[in-house]
Amino acid sequence: MISEFELINLFKDIGSEYYKENGVIIPPGDDCAILDLSDPLITSVDSSVIGVHFPKDANANDIAYRSIAIALSDLAAMGCKPRAFSLSVTSNEKNESWYKDFSKATREIADEFKISLIGGDFTKGPLNINVIVYGTPYKSKVLKRSGAKPGDYICISSEVGRAAKGLSDLLSKNNSKYIDDYLRPKPKFELGKSILEYATACIDTSDGLLADLEKMLTASECGAIIQLDDIPITTGIDDINAGDDYDLCFTVPKHFYNNSHYKIGEVTFEKGIKFNSSKGYDVSIIGYEHFKK
Amino acid sequence: MISEFELINLFKDIGSEYYKENGVIIPPGDDCAILDLSDPLITSVDSSVIGVHFPKDANANDIAYRSIAIALSDLAAMGCKPRAFSLSVTSNEKNESWYKDFSKATREIADEFKISLIGGDFTKGPLNINVIVYGTPYKSKVLKRSGAKPGDYICISSEVGRAAKGLSDLLSKNNSKYIDDYLRPKPKFELGKSILEYATACIDTSDGLLADLEKMLTASECGAIIQLDDIPITTGIDDINAGDDYDLCFTVPKHFYNNSHYKIGEVTFEKGIKFNSSKGYDVSIIGYEHFKK
Incomplete structure (x- = not known):
């Protein structure tokens, strides 16, 4: 003792x-x-x-x-x-x-x-x-959830679903590189600092990309159109509802977007989240009650 | 739900x-x-x-x-x-x-x-x-645990053992004024502010008067002589080991002592806590391992 x-x-x-x-x-x-x-x-x-x-x-x-x-x-x-x-x-x-x-x-x-x-x-x-x-x-500005404007691009910095895959591998004793994504997530200080000057809104993805994106859009009083085909996934499109990634999801005015991050959609004036896919993703799979407006 | x-x-x-x-x-x-x-x-x-x-x-x-x-x-x-x-x-x-x-x-x-x-x-x-x-x-000064000096008076502001009596009454469904002392302790902001100018050290009594006094004395690298007869008690002298009172125990230079609080002893150069009683309190009762040096 x-x-x-x-x-x-x-x-x-x-x-x-x-x-x-x-x-x-x-x-x-x-x-x-x-x-x-x-x-x-x-x-x-x-x-x-x-x-x-x-x-x-x-x-x-x-x-x-x-x-x-x-x-x-x-x-x-x-x-x-x-x-x-x-x-x-x-x-x-x-x-x-x-x-x-x-x-x-x-x-x-x-x-x-x-x-x-x-x-x-x-x-x-x-x-x-x-x-x-x-x-x-770091500077006089901080990144808030509110601040996204219609027309802004919605970005993330890495694949979604890594932590969920890691947890699943951990529980099934399947050794994989994803286990550390779950057990040892890296807070994205460098990313936050690097987008500080031009990002209009930001949130960390703890509850799942879509759930957290929705919180950011609600705080910003906007909606979004999401290009499912552009979301980098680990296991499948369901990864957009997988939690624990602790990536940053942020919005940037179009003219500031420089291809360093994944662009997954655009902020819209109209509220609610709409999905688009030409890869044949069944966008209805994402229609949880939670996201219905 | x-x-x-x-x-x-x-x-x-x-x-x-x-x-x-x-x-x-x-x-x-x-x-x-x-x-x-x-x-x-x-x-x-x-x-x-x-x-x-x-x-x-x-x-x-x-x-x-x-x-x-x-x-x-x-x-x-x-x-x-x-x-x-x-x-x-x-x-x-x-x-x-x-x-x-x-x-x-x-x-x-x-x-x-x-x-x-x-x-x-x-x-x-x-x-x-x-x-x-x-x-x-409140001002440029704060009250730390360290800072008590040999010769300072040791003070508290109210009876010890009120909360322990309250908890005991609560558990035995014996309605008493002490129950609120346990369930609704009042943080002593006014007291802290009023002694700020002259108190040399202070601690709140959560673990029991003696246990917390000992922490303050250790931080101040001093000891004390405690006058058991001068400690205001609720049930008995054992109250000095009763927790949850959330009173302040503080030290003041002698010339600042103004009778507004209970003076229960004096800080000594020699480390450890000694007890004195002419009321016949058995001072050995306090000799928990915890307090032995």
């Missing part, structure tokens, strides 16, 4: 090398942490629950990495720079090695993105990980 | 009246919220787990109020002004009225402290509430 003291020691200095650049004035150890950001604070919280957000037998390394990565993805979707994070872990694990593995992967992702762990809370109970992320804008 | 849309609607405008004064630039609804604080950010996260932090049959109103109050208490202990909070709720409740009650009490405490709800996450799973609080300093 690991003691509270040992637990705190495993985590207390994660990302401390970056305290100065991240504006951490008072690190973990007091009632609160203090950050001097000199910029607006961008923040979000994400929970990961066992059996919902990761398989019951996932190991502590992957649970830690994935929980933190998907929380960071929200900052990437705003076109923001990650600075710090807090970690609230509820677990019934008694094995010290579980916590060691968890802290190792936490340190790994903190180093990967040069972010500082500024707080946390450990409690006993069914596994539940909450990650709070703190960031600041 | 409550839909995600209905859930979001229950919570989305909580504390929106205070967006402007709290610096909320982008409210909930995007990938992240944005706060322009113009001051250092003070932040903390607290989880409340069913069966650990509240009884299994606690109602949604009390669960919401208590979870948020105990997170805010950490800001109060730093002598800070609360500005905003985020809420991450994992629950298997299917009943819409549970969520309505939860949101009602969330709105109640948001209005009580004029704070804005800036984000949240709802997931399915065993009940687990995470509250993230965001504050700023």
